[in-house]
Amino acid sequence: MGAVPSRLSWRVATVRAVQPETQRVLSLVLDVPGWDGHQPGQHIDVRLTAADGYQAQRSYSISSAPEDPAITITVERLDDGEVSPYLADVLRPGDGLELRGPIGGWFTWTTQDGGPLLLVAGGSGLAPLMAMLRHRAARRSTVPVRLLYSSRGFDDIIYRAELDRLVSHDPDLAVVHTLTRSQPPGWTGYARRIDGAMLAAVAWAPEARPLAMVCGPTPMVEAVADALVALGHDPGRIRTERFGPTGG
Numbered sequence: 001m002g003a004v005p006s007r008l009s010w011r012v013a014t015v016r017a018v019q020p021e022t023q024r025v026l027s028l029v030l031d032v033p034g035w036d037g038h039q040p041g042q043h044i045d046v047r048l049t050a051a052d053g054y055q056a057q058r059s060y061s062i063s064s065a066p067e068d069p070a071i072t073i074t075v076e077r078l079d080d081g082e083v084s085p086y087l088a089d090v091l092r093p094g095d096g097l098e099l100r101g102p103i104g105g106w107f108t109w110t111t112q113d114g115g116p117l118l119l120v121a122g123g124s125g126l127a128p129l130m131a132m133l134r135h136r137a138a139r140r141s142t143v144p145v146r147l148l149y150s151s152r153g154f155d156d157i158i159y160r161a162e163l164d165r166l167v168s169h170d171p172d173l174a175v176v177h178t179l180t181r182s183q184p185p186g187w188t189g190y191a192r193r194i195d196g197a198m199l200a201a202v203a204w205a206p207e208a209r210p211l212a213m214v215c216g217p218t219p220m221v222e223a224v225a226d227a228l229v230a231l232g233h234d235p236g237r238i239r240t241e242r243f244g245p246t247g248g
């Protein structure tokens, strides 16, 4: 019998499908041989190797639920980036992709962790939180969840149709959008970056002790975590995942 692949050993997945999400974001559905599941919130490392042996490695959150047999990552293309343009523009169904994982244990949530659950995302930071929402839906959980999601514009909202569908038949799920750069005509929702006043309006009171999961560009994550603490939320109930160095 061969050795069981560890989650930290590299293996080659096969791209099953490439799904456009927005103009700059797409999802890659991957078949990973020997994959034995993940927790919502975990990520994988992806490694690219050039012909001359040069390697580049980046992390991507798993956006699919553990209940889904394939794993999905959702990638935002940064035009000047090294890895994301390759994932977004070059990979096709049937191609191989080297990865390892699942990785991460702190930024995870399953229905057993209960709630109420406050999800706060910026841009592609929705990916690991989507794994939590998909897992919760697959389990028909009634844990109360509120998602506050910041996007640049209406057409930049990732999984917009799926979020609408989830909300439409789930009284325990609320989704609040804020659009920071452009708003469609007639938009009545928030139109600024997430701040303390917005969090006070959307989040539960600190006394309800919501578990907060915050993910997105580093400055946004830090601003949200600071604002939640300033509102009186227990720092021990705030979990964060920082995606990158800039504010996007």
Ligand SMILES: Cc1cc2nc3c(=O)[nH]c(=O)nc-3n(C[C@H](O)[C@H](O)[C@H](O)COP(=O)(O)OP(=O)(O)OC[C@H]3O[C@@H](n4cnc5c(N)ncnc54)[C@H](O)[C@@H]3O)c2cc1C
Residues within 6 Å of the ligand: 043, 058, 059, 060, 061, 062, 073, 074, 075, 076, 077, 078, 080, 081, 082, 083, 084, 085, 124, 127, 128, 217, 241, 242, 243, 244, 245, 246, 247, 248
């Ligand atoms: C735990 C974890 C999970 C992640 N999950 C995802 C995910 O699900 N989806 C996803 O799209 N990305 C995710 N990221 C970010 C991802 O790992 C890469 O950093 C990102 O794809 C950029 O890589 P690149 O090689 O294309 O750009 P690089 O060549 O590394 O950088 C190009 C330029 O973009 C800037 N930059 C780098 N990263 C970011 C960023 N995140 N936001 C804004 N500007 C940036 C750099 O400063 C530089 O100017 C995750 C990061 C971490 C740490």
